[in-house]
Amino acid sequence: MEYRFTPEQEAFRQEVRRYLEKEVPPRWQELAYTTWEETDESWAITRKWNRKLGAKGWLAITFPKEYGGLGRSHMDQLILDEEMASVGTPTGIETAITIGWVCPTLLRFGTDEQKKKYVPGAARGEIVFCLGYSEPEAGSDLASVRTTAVEEADAYVINGQKVWTSVGHRADYCWLAARTDPDVPKHKGMSMFVVDMKTPGITVRPLINIMGFHSFNEVFFDNVRVPKDSLVGEKNKGWYQLAVALDFERSGVGGPARMKQTIEELVRFCKVTLRNGKPLAEDPFVKSSLARLAVEVEVLRLLCYRITCIQTQGGVPNYEASATKLLSSELLDKVSNVAMNILGPFGQLDRGSRWAPLRGLIMRSYLSSPSMGIGGGTSEIQRNIIAMRGLGLPRQ
Numbered sequence: 001m002e003y004r005f006t007p008e009q010e011a012f013r014q015e016v017r018r019y020l021e022k023e024v025p026p027r028w029q030e031l032a033y034t035t036w037e038e039t040d041e042s043w044a045i046t047r048k049w050n051r052k053l054g055a056k057g058w059l060a061i062t063f064p065k066e067y068g069g070l071g072r073s074h075m076d077q078l079i080l081d082e083e084m085a086s087v088g089t090p091t092g093i094e095t096a097i098t099i100g101w102v103c104p105t106l107l108r109f110g111t112d113e114q115k116k117k118y119v120p121g122a123a124r125g126e127i128v129f130c131l132g133y134s135e136p137e138a139g140s141d142l143a144s145v146r147t148t149a150v151e152e153a154d155a156y157v158i159n160g161q162k163v164w165t166s167v168g169h170r171a172d173y174c175w176l177a178a179r180t181d182p183d184v185p186k187h188k189g190m191s192m193f194v195v196d197m198k199t200p201g202i203t204v205r206p207l208i209n210i211m212g213f214h215s216f217n218e219v220f221f222d223n224v225r226v227p228k229d230s231l232v233g234e235k236n237k238g239w240y241q242l243a244v245a246l247d248f249e250r251s252g253v254g255g256p257a258r259m260k261q262t263i264e265e266l267v268r269f270c271k272v273t274l275r276n277g278k279p280l281a282e283d284p285f286v287k288s289s290l291a292r293l294a295v296e297v298e299v300l301r302l303l304c305y306r307i308t309c310i311q312t313q314g315g316v317p318n319y320e321a322s323a324t325k326l327l328s329s330e331l332l333d334k335v336s337n338v339a340m341n342i343l344g345p346f347g348q349l350d351r352g353s354r355w356a357p358l359r360g361l362i363m364r365s366y367l368s369s370p371s372m373g374i375g376g377g378t379s380e381i382q383r384n385i386i387a388m389r390g391l392g393l394p395r396q
Helices: 007-023 026-031 040-056 074-087 093-109 112-123 238-249 254-272 284-312 319-348 357-373 379-390
Strands: 129-132 148-151 155-162 173-179 190-196 202-208 214-227
Touching: 007 074, 026 040, 040 093, 074 254, 074 284, 093 112, 093 129, 093 173, 093 238, 129 214, 148 173, 155 173, 155 190, 173 238, 190 214, 190 238, 254 284, 254 319, 254 357, 284 319, 319 357, 319 379
Parallel strands: 129 173
Antiparallel strands: 148 155, 155 214, 173 190, 202 214
16 A cells, blocks of 8 residues: 655645754754653753644644644644654653553543643643553553552542553653452453642652663552542543553554664665775675665554554554554564674664764664563563454454
8 A cells, every 4th residue: 555645744744844953952863862761851851842842733733722732633643753753853752651642542531621631731741641550460461450549538549559650750640540349350440540640648769771761660659549530531441441542552653763764874874884894785684684674664654654544534543553563662673683783892882982883872772672562562462462353363
């Protein structure tokens, strides 16, 4: 299938490119941050960037105008995401969580009051959500969450623990999955809540990743009282809302755009770098490896376009999103490994070293890529979803 853009969409793409050429902070490009890196400096740059996009209506371009967006099409969102990923803008994981996953789910299931309270602020870049999903005993099987939310006269009282909570130490609110009925099958006793992270009884503890950055956290809830209007949607129907949010989570086009950018940088590097007196670009292994990656990235890009077409028609991608998530996770691992093999020992150097190729990006991508096959649902879970929902095969 060949995807074509309208003249208006091509004009928008050119508008985005001109804007990014002028506005992307040079410091961000110098640092060459990966998605999962976060420091005080990167956080400050990201927050300023999101507010700038929010002022244009581009941070949440598909949201209705009354909620801070422009009411543009999903295809316009794809164009914007693709162009921003291609140049490497200061768009961190908190943007994907807040704008890409939580707010679309709130717009689908939330009350009018909840939409007005949270979505416009998020669209302006002023509100950040974290995800309260994974627990020590509930990762791939999210329906096994043990965090409880007990209904009292005027509130819900939350007790439990979440883990691997990205930007939990920065977030304003937590999009929380909790058990509200322990006496029914696990998929039928969950509910979703929006919890203010400043509520008494919440403790956030850092988890430092392999790159030495603080992005993940443990979050503990000790008799945390939240008002009843923190419940999103129908009580005990949270599993279905969670499933929709996960489908939004698995649909991004930014992955192939970033990988294409990495491959193009590798190609430029190989053309000017000599090994045994010849350019790396003449090495058969290098040529075949990069060509194979370029083909697979193009396949992934077209899968992402398919996701956007489904959304344009009013649908929510399901097994299609899992296919995209699976291929994206495994392809990032391939790109990182091929790049490390091409660069050799120099690939282990980080930014700050004058000898680090590609500003040290490959070393950090190599260390972070294995986690992509875990976060957002493991590759094994994605294969199960594709088998059952896409191919109609029986549950194991």
